[in-house]
Amino acid sequence: MHAAGRLARPGVREYALRVKTITALAAAVLLSSSLALTACSSGGGGAGDGIVTVNAGEPQNPLIPTDTNENMGGRVVDRLWAGLMYYDANGNAHNEVAQSIDSTDRQNYTVTLKPGWKFTNGEPVTAQSFVDAWNYGALSTNAQLNNGAFTEITGYDDVAATPPKAQTMSGLKVIDDTHFTVALTHASIDFELSLGWSPFYPLPKVAYKDMKAYGENPIGNGPYKFDHNGAWQHNVQIDVVPNPDYHGGRAPKNKGLRFVMYQSYTTAYNDLLSGNLDALDTIPDNALTTYKKDLGDRAISKPTAQDQHIGIQPNVPHFGGPEGLLRRQAISMAIDRQQICDTIWKGTKKPALDFASASLPGFDPNLPGVDTLKYNPDKAKQLWAQANAMSPWSGRFEIGYNSDGGHQAWIDAVANSIKNTLGIDAVGTPYPTFKQLLDKINSQTIGSAFRYGWQADYPSVFEFLSQQYVSGIGGNKAFYSNPEFDKALDAAQAAPTPDAAFKLSAQAQAILIKDMADIPVLDYIANAGRSANVQSAPLTYAGLFDFENIVKN
Numbered sequence: 001m002h003a004a005g006r007l008a009r010p011g012v013r014e015y016a017l018r019v020k021t022i023t024a025l026a027a028a029v030l031l032s033s034s035l036a037l038t039a040c041s042s043g044g045g046g047a048g049d050g051i052v053t054v055n056a057g058e059p060q061n062p063l064i065p066t067d068t069n070e071n072m073g074g075r076v077v078d079r080l081w082a083g084l085m086y087y088d089a090n091g092n093a094h095n096e097v098a099q100s101i102d103s104t105d106r107q108n109y110t111v112t113l114k115p116g117w118k119f120t121n122g123e124p125v126t127a128q129s130f131v132d133a134w135n136y137g138a139l140s141t142n143a144q145l146n147n148g149a150f151t152e153i154t155g156y157d158d159v160a161a162t163p164p165k166a167q168t169m170s171g172l173k174v175i176d177d178t179h180f181t182v183a184l185t186h187a188s189i190d191f192e193l194s195l196g197w198s199p200f201y202p203l204p205k206v207a208y209k210d211m212k213a214y215g216e217n218p219i220g221n222g223p224y225k226f227d228h229n230g231a232w233q234h235n236v237q238i239d240v241v242p243n244p245d246y247h248g249g250r251a252p253k254n255k256g257l258r259f260v261m262y263q264s265y266t267t268a269y270n271d272l273l274s275g276n277l278d279a280l281d282t283i284p285d286n287a288l289t290t291y292k293k294d295l296g297d298r299a300i301s302k303p304t305a306q307d308q309h310i311g312i313q314p315n316v317p318h319f320g321g322p323e324g325l326l327r328r329q330a331i332s333m334a335i336d337r338q339q340i341c342d343t344i345w346k347g348t349k350k351p352a353l354d355f356a357s358a359s360l361p362g363f364d365p366n367l368p369g370v371d372t373l374k375y376n377p378d379k380a381k382q383l384w385a386q387a388n389a390m391s392p393w394s395g396r397f398e399i400g401y402n403s404d405g406g407h408q409a410w411i412d413a414v415a416n417s418i419k420n421t422l423g424i425d426a427v428g429t430p431y432p433t434f435k436q437l438l439d440k441i442n443s444q445t446i447g448s449a450f451r452y453g454w455q456a457d458y459p460s461v462f463e464f465l466s467q468q469y470v471s472g473i474g475g476n477k478a479f480y481s482n483p484e485f486d487k488a489l490d491a492a493q494a495a496p497t498p499d500a501a502f503k504l505s506a507q508a509q510a511i512l513i514k515d516m517a518d519i520p521v522l523d524y525i526a527n528a529g530r531s532a533n534v535q536s537a538p539l540t541y542a543g544l545f546d547f548e549n550i551v552k553n
Contacts, residue, residue: 050255051239052534052550053278055268057261057404058235060435062215065201066137066144069467069475070438071455075544076259077198079240080220082248084111084130085196089549091305091459091541093193096248097125097202097221099178101195106187113178119204120225120243127180129202135159135168136208137199145442148466148473149199152191152493154183160472186494189501190460197457223250223548224257235261250548257547265406272531278552279537279545283527285409288346295529301348304543305357305456306524307464308349310399310414311441311478312449323390328516330383331397331449333376334421340413341522348527352520355512356464357456359523359541362502369513373520377421384422396425400441400450402434411451414521441477451521452477456542461505465489469517480517 059073068077084098095101099112117125136142138150138159150156154171158164171183184191194200202221207214217229224240226232231239241256260277262268265284271277273294283291292299312328314320319327337351350358353365353373387393399415401407411428418426429448431437440446454464454475466489467473471481485508492504528545530537535553538546 050552051258052254052256052547052552053258053260053276054545054547054550055262055265055277055280055282056238056259058433058435060438061145062212063218063232064144064207064211064215065198065203066133066142066146066149067215068198069145070434071544072434074198074457075547076238076240077201077218079222079224079257079547080218080226081198081201081222082117082220082246082250083196083198083201084113086248086250087196087458087540088249089538089540089546091456093196093458094249096196096250098195101192103192106189106191107184109182109184109192111180111182115178116247117221118245119202119219119221120245121204121206121219123204123206124177125202125221126177127174128177129204130200131168131172131174131180132208133201133203134172134199136203136211138169139167140164142211144199145474146199148470148475149194149197151466151470151473152184152186152188154185156185186490187496188493189495189498190458190462190493193460194458194463197463222246223248223252237261252548253551254548255552257550263404269529272529275531275533277531278534279528279530279550281526281528281539281543281545282406283529284406285344285346288348288527291527291529298530298532298534300526300528300530300537300539302526302528302539302543303359304524304526304539305359305459305541306453306526306543307352307357307520308410308451308453308522308524309352309355310449310519310521311452312518313441313444313446313477313479315444315479316447316449317395318387318391318393323387325516326383326387326390328519329372330380330387330422331418332372332516332519333374333380333383334418335414335519335521336375336417337373337521338375340410340417344410344413345522348525349522350525352523355469355509355517355520356461357454357523360456360459360461360464361498362461362505364502364506364509367506367513368510372513372516380421381423384424393424396427398427398429398448400429400431400437400446400448402432402437403430404433407451410522444479450477455544459541461502462489462493465505465508465512466493469512478518480512480515482511482515482517485511485515485517 057072060070061067068074082096085093086096097117099114103109137144140160140162153169155169158166173181204219223246225243227241238259242252268280269284272280312319341349399411401411415426415428467475488508492501495501526543535551537550540546
């Protein structure tokens, strides 16, 4: 989900969707596309000091890898830590701290670490650093949003129980400082691939003394570090500088990063044009028809592993049980996705045809029941009438969104499509920041529909499915639960080949469609840009910048 996937890192790691939350990744990734409270110019874009200024937003939580599943926190977390592996801009995995990750059955692994790694406080990075961090993330009493990353590890159910039946996962064993083993409950097609995702990062011993305080001034082992206690100015900016002791494959090609928090993408875009911002990963909708002319060869467009959905939790009146299923199906078929992509997004988004991302291997545009994800006003009215026969509709249909993320136009268009089709009062409801929206979603107190999304934390369809729809997972923002889906996804991940896994994942997705777990709306073609101060600013497969490889003039 970074992210978390992450909600969009998620969340576009929002929430959570990167895991990264979003987190996830990616994380995973939920897909926030979040921008925080303070609208400001960076002041560093044209300063000539080699510091790269990039758009950002206030992270939802302290910067703890296992508790970051939205992309504004995730983009920072991934700079501060090095994991067993990392993903390049094209989504290819490379060993980072790991010397090797060996398995003969995709169920039992031996991890060998490269020697000489240390955290920025000088503490060595050891096998224990990884195992302790994973156990912390999985333990239910720690309530970490990315706890779902560890579900396949033997013993997870015991530590994730409430109350926990054990403090550590039995599937993790430290052999010595540079070796540990991992035992899974079943063979997994992509467990190894996921090991570059942020929940699998190591933590130093100092973190456990006061995790919240540690998250405010984190100590990692990645390509960048905080250089002073005031590096995180809340709702303003976060500064990171190159870590001279980093010796992995992501060595920075710049002198540091400043994550600048904006109130709107329009303000950020104006700063990009004026040279006060070096790189912007989301072009505002009011500039989609002009940005390529404005920026010339500095404009960036690329299909990316990001999506946007409408979630509705089962405690919302009229949306539980059989009535709720009919209403979710009706709303899905009342949304003219193609028209919204054409008119609001100017063709830079695509109607969603599954619950993951069309850019990922294994995408199937012909899932059983996929017509439920297509505009059909007559069928939508019929289903809504059937639901009204169970319990007459009253009130209005609200869709919560974060106004700091550039979502108003498309959410209003979705609401208007629902209103015009079903003849109900449907409106978008703004929340000032993604953090405020996500807090309401996580506490199940939002009381209405809401927009959320996911941004890949690692390049796998299984991250999108496992981190958003498995029962009890932190990225499961609609609080969907169906043991039949959980079992089907387990079977897909245990398949002997990728092709077999993808076929079984399609069967799992058919269950999501049957249940209308949430309402997929669109997939991304990312639109971004760099200023004249920047030579190169590559965009990754997940839609975030390849930050280490941003080069200033």
